[in-house]
Amino acid sequence: MPNPTVPGRSEALALLHDWNENPSLRKHGLLVEAGVRGYAADDGLDGETVERWGIAGLLHDLDYERHPDPATHGAIGADELARLGYADEVVHAVRAHNDALGIPRTSRLDHLVYACDELAGFLVAVALMRPTRRMADVEPANVRKRMKDKAFARAVPREMLLAGAQEIGLEFDAHVSNMVRYLTLVAPEVGL
16 A cells, blocks of 8 residues: 655656646656556556556656756755655665766666666657657657757667666667557656
8 A cells, every 4th residue: 555655756857847837848757657667567566556656757857947057956856856755766766877977877766767867868869769659659660860960859868778678687779679669658647
């Protein structure tokens, strides 16, 4: 039975909306949540853990709109989550997803949030370039082709995309295929 003193998904979503007016940041949270949830479910975790891990994905960029500086991004959001009573593993995953903070990623959740973060955004950019503009139509070959084009989604560090797959122990194409499958479930909600 869920602990009523720990904020649940509805509270997490309200918090995301309170801290982020930008629809793109809200959608990004939903996409990363879907990726983390998908992996957690595929790992065979119980429903409560899947929910908690999904919340880490949803809130990983909580502070980005207010505090985008790499020197503090993730830390301020994590501090707020700790203050609100979120689980320590959620707080740590939010803090550890930003390489600039130098926080070691030590758990499966830490690695999943990192692996799903940049790839989710890149997959959206690739989907929008497909003739159908549908996430379901993105293939690993499409992603690899776009990765070679340095002008395409230039803000996304290619090395982070590859490192994320490595951190979760998958070949890059397998990670892409998994993420497309997971993100397709929320695609209508985010306009894809």
